[in-house]
Amino acid sequence: MTPSxxxxxxxxxxxxxxxxxxxxxxxxxxxxxxxDYSDPDACAAGPDFYMTASSFNCIPGLPILHSTxxxxxxxxxxxxxxxxxxxxxxxxxxxxxxxxxxxxxxKNEFYIYYPDPDFGIYMIKARSAKGPWSAPILVxxxxxxxDPCPFWDDDGQAYLIHAYAGSRAGIKSVLTLHHMNAAGTTxxxxxxxxxxxxxxxxxxxxxxxxxxxxxxxxxxxxxGVSTGWQLILRSKKIEGPYEEKIxxxxxxxxxxxxxxxxxxxxxxxxxxxxxxxxxxxxxxxVHLQPMKWVDDWPVIGIxxxxxxxxxxxxxxxKPLAGSSLKxxxxxxxxxxxxxxxxxxxxxxxxxxxxxxxxxxxxxRLFSAKLPDSLYNYWEVPNLLLQKFxxxxxxxxxxxxxxxxxxxxxxxxxxxxxxxxxxxxxxLKKQKELQLVYSTCKNADKGKAESQxxxxxxxxxxxYFRVQVSAGAHCQFSYSMNGxxxxxxxxxxxxxxxxxxxxxxxxxCTRPAQINDAGYADYDWFRIK
Numbered sequence: 001m002t003p004s005x006x007x008x009x010x011x012x013x014x015x016x017x018x019x020x021x022x023x024x025x026x027x028x029x030x031x032x033x034x035x036d037y038s039d040p041d042a043c044a045a046g047p048d049f050y051m052t053a054s055s056f057n058c059i060p061g062l063p064i065l066h067s068t069x070x071x072x073x074x075x076x077x078x079x080x081x082x083x084x085x086x087x088x089x090x091x092x093x094x095x096x097x098x099x100x101x102x103x104x105x106x107k108n109e110f111y112i113y114y115p116d117p118d119f120g121i122y123m124i125k126a127r128s129a130k131g132p133w134s135a136p137i138l139v140x141x142x143x144x145x146x147d148p149c150p151f152w153d154d155d156g157q158a159y160l161i162h163a164y165a166g167s168r169a170g171i172k173s174v175l176t177l178h179h180m181n182a183a184g185t186t187x188x189x190x191x192x193x194x195x196x197x198x199x200x201x202x203x204x205x206x207x208x209x210x211x212x213x214x215x216x217x218x219x220x221x222x223x224g225v226s227t228g229w230q231l232i233l234r235s236k237k238i239e240g241p242y243e244e245k246i247x248x249x250x251x252x253x254x255x256x257x258x259x260x261x262x263x264x265x266x267x268x269x270x271x272x273x274x275x276x277x278x279x280x281x282x283x284x285x286v287h288l289q290p291m292k293w294v295d296d297w298p299v300i301g302i303x304x305x306x307x308x309x310x311x312x313x314x315x316x317x318k319p320l321a322g323s324s325l326k327x328x329x330x331x332x333x334x335x336x337x338x339x340x341x342x343x344x345x346x347x348x349x350x351x352x353x354x355x356x357x358x359x360x361x362x363x364r365l366f367s368a369k370l371p372d373s374l375y376n377y378w379e380v381p382n383l384l385l386q387k388f389x390x391x392x393x394x395x396x397x398x399x400x401x402x403x404x405x406x407x408x409x410x411x412x413x414x415x416x417x418x419x420x421x422x423x424x425x426x427l428k429k430q431k432e433l434q435l436v437y438s439t440c441k442n443a444d445k446g447k448a449e450s451q452x453x454x455x456x457x458x459x460x461x462x463y464f465r466v467q468v469s470a471g472a473h474c475q476f477s478y479s480m481n482g483x484x485x486x487x488x489x490x491x492x493x494x495x496x497x498x499x500x501x502x503x504x505x506x507x508c509t510r511p512a513q514i515n516d517a518g519y520a521d522y523d524w525f526r527i528k
Contacts, residue, residue: 022069031285032070043110049068091371096116098116122139123137154211159209175195176194177192195244204220208263230261232245247297247309250311258311289310330527331526362521367508375449376447378419382509399461403428410427419442433460463485465477472494475488
């Protein structure tokens with residue numbers, strides 16, 4: 001590592017320390033993870049906490065995060081390295097794949113139940129949260145069956161509760177409860193209706209099933225992703241009937257739609273609730289709320305008027321003292337034998353898309369053929385992307401492009417991806433290397449990309465930069481020496497993808513298939 005690289009890393013660390021959600025004085029600030037870990041669920045295992053989240057079509061999927069205080073979270077791995085059915089997910093399936101999962105620690109094993117809205121409910125398990133995780137088992141087959149949660153009762157009986165996606169099942173806002181076999185690998189009955197959100201709690205979904213003081217509790221969001229509330233249902237019998245109560249909504253706070261998440265209890269016996277907030281282009285970020293019990297009903301957040309319904313807190317006392325400042329990773333020096341855990345592809349990857357080259361200290365991306373009949377990059381599988389890490393941030397990366405001399409149109413660069421997208425890239429055009437700024441509005445609707453040639457490059461090495469400011473406004477720039485950057489005149493407003501926030505990352509593509517590929521060596525990718 002060069003002295004300049006060391007200084008850059010120190011500055012990044014200081015930045016994260018200053019802007020981490022742990023305020024360093026025994027309090028924290030929401031969101032505790034200001035990145036798109038949507039539909040979070042968590043469980044405790046001894047003194048440790050583990051979280052997973054929806055990952056949709058992004059691979060690897062089912063991120064596993066770890067914390068010892070519910071505020072500082074580290075990304076420690078993924079439970080899914082490839083998405084089944086494998087051929088189906090070799091193509092980009094926006095909005096498909098892993099929807100809201102549930103993670104539980106049962107008899108010294110971790111279980112994750114996750115839904116694929118087009119295929120059914122799967123289960124995987126592992127002795128360690130870091131893996132290896134077992135191959136997915138289809139517990140219940142069917143379209144539109146979503147948001148599963150397992151529950152093991154005191155007598156050992158296993159249950160599975162789930163919701164429905166109206167887009168596939170033709171119904172929604174109802175919850176079904178099944179018996180499962182002891183291994184939790186299959187449901188054993190047709191299921192019964194235990195809750196119906198019509199008409200007062202529309203879009204009832206995301207159920208999590210718990211038991212306390214002789215009551216069965218269903219924690220379930222309602223009201224929609226960006227505007228909803230947290231509903232609690234309780235009953236002395238698991239099959240119902242259930243009473244219901246709204247225990248958390250936006251109230252007078254700035255946190256819209258505070259709902260869908262996990263109840264966890266610390267070793268000290270205090271209760272907390274993790275949930276998401278939809279922030280449009282930034283995705284669904286994770287908040288932590290204090291929780292208490294009044295008359296066997298949970299009260300989440302701060303209840304200003306004492307009516308039993310809370311609203312989100314922005315700052316609060318930490319659940320547990322200690323723990324070093326941690327956030328999910330962002331920058332990557334590409335010096336190790338593997339790329340960082342922050343990176344995901346848009347589909348099940350091929351090994352030839354990209355390879356870490358630690359002896360060279362680079363990530364080498366080989367150009368991959370664009371899908372046929374392509375109008376834009378929405379359906380390109382070999383986009384290597386990561387989540388927006390904050391409301392404002394700057395990405396800088398450097399690339400040395402070596403296109404195949406016998407192939408026209410190879411291209412590599414930096415991209416902000418969503419339903420609208422923008423990129424700054426190097427394009428091989430005849431014997432020239434052109435710097436091209438591209439934008440595409442309504443990419444998800446098949447609209448064509450617009451390209452603007454900025455300049456012709458005299459060198460194959462180029463520094464790319466994008467500055468993202470509040471409101472997800474993006475300003476691209478470039479440099480030939482890494483010091484003097486020239487801004488692209490126009491700005492771009494990032495948009496979310498399908499059920500995910502906008503992402504930032506790299507690509508290397510070609511228009512045709514021949515027997516060899518050009519490549520791009522990325523020396524580092526730094527976010528501050």
